[in-house]
Amino acid sequence: MISIKKKHGIKDVAREAGVSAQTVSNYFHRRSVVSPNTQMNIQKAIKKLNYTPNIFARGLRGTKTRTVGVAIPEIANPFYSDILDGLEKIATRRGYTLIVSCNSYNKNKLQRDLDVLSNHVDGIVVCTFTVEDEKISHYLAKGIPIVAIDIKVENDLIPSVEIDNYQTVYICIQYLINCGHRNIYFFSEPLLLPMFHDRLNGYLDCLKRNNLPIEPDKIIIEEGLKVQKTEATYRKLSCLIDAMNFPSALFATSDLMAIGAMKALVEKHINIPEQVSLIGLDNILLSEYSQPPLTTIDYPKREMGHKGMTMLIDYIDGKPVEKKRILLKTQIIERKSVINIKI
Incomplete structure (x- = not known):
């Protein structure tokens, strides 16, 4: 007979540590208000119970999840791999984790992905696809900042990082x-x-x-x-x-x-x-x-990722966005596939 090990929750940690569930929640989100002795007791309880916090459950209760959603059209295209690399480096540096969805240029799939992500993350990056203004306004009203990368944003509704x-x-x-x-x-x-x-x-x-x-x-x-x-x-x-x-x-x-x-x-x-x-x-x-x-x-794919993620996390942290539309420069890289037939 197979034994299924019980998955412990925050109340189990609180009971083991001899504190309230709210105190355990404060330990994860506002640790400065929890005394050092209480922190030690909670850490011992977490270790004993092998407890892993559920970031998505925390998101549903309105606290920060330290996660960012990224919606891209192609997951196998190295173009988006480079953008993701730029996004991930800044996210990691600032203590965030990426959750990536791929929509294959399917507008309905993109919309479903954004609806799910908006319930579980602190902010969203949308790459190379547009979202209806009404939906954007809905997410913003929920307190979910959105930044566009490689999208021409014409109405100034959300910040963007793009090229001309x-x-x-x-x-x-x-x-x-x-x-x-x-x-x-x-x-x-x-x-x-x-x-x-x-x-x-x-x-x-x-x-x-x-x-x-x-x-x-x-x-x-x-x-x-x-x-x-x-x-x-x-x-x-x-x-x-x-x-x-x-x-x-x-x-x-x-x-x-x-x-x-x-x-x-x-x-x-x-x-x-x-x-x-x-x-x-x-x-x-x-x-x-x-x-x-x-x-x-x-x-400038990685630079797009860097600037887009920096902008989004600043947005999440309540910092003012100084420039809502960033246009990055491009240049021709001359190699061997073009001939000058004038010579």
Whole structure:
């Protein structure tokens, strides 16, 4: 017969220590009001009973849980791994633990995750997805601070850490044009967010201002590029290669897309960068080790995490948020996947 060991609660600890349950609660949350002798008795009781405090139960009673919820769209994408790394380092330094949810760009899943998190954490970070203003206001009214990372927040309702996506892509396309490229393809995930529209507009406006034609068949915006960036780009470009004019250039809104494009080009014996130049957006670790090494845009992912978590914990602690919208700088990292055909 299997014996199931009883899980002790805060009342058991109080009984063992000879104090009230409120005193044990104070020990966890306001230790300075508990005398040293009482603290010692409570510590002995905790050790004897092997008691582990339930952070979620504490959250339901309105006290701090020292946890922060993070909602991301993709858990396997190294872009979000870097953001999470930045978030986690600041959270750990300031005594917080992360609880991460992944929504796969599903708005209903995101909403369910946020509803659950808002009942159990001290604050929430939302990455690369928007939440309806009404819901945001509801969470704020519950006393749950929210910070947006990699989201264009247009109504000033919550603080954000982001980049200027329009200017970043504009500069990138201008770089390709300055290298002599005229056949420039644009690969993007669906335009679900304002920042994705900004990227497309940066591409279109740069072509216009350089008196280059806008050709719809060079603008590839596909549902599959949302979460299957590498595989979907590989499949799509494999079908497009025969109709391409060389030399061409391809801008992808993710390094993972550019790496998928590389595979398709190599299989068709298309030389990179002599026949097709490639440039990505993210500067994930893999981009430096692709063949050839990928020219890309350095996206300040870890810095986004650092600044976003610092902002959120300051918000939780009641400190004023000095700047509600932080725009971080990007830069082109030149490697070997773009050729200057003017030389």
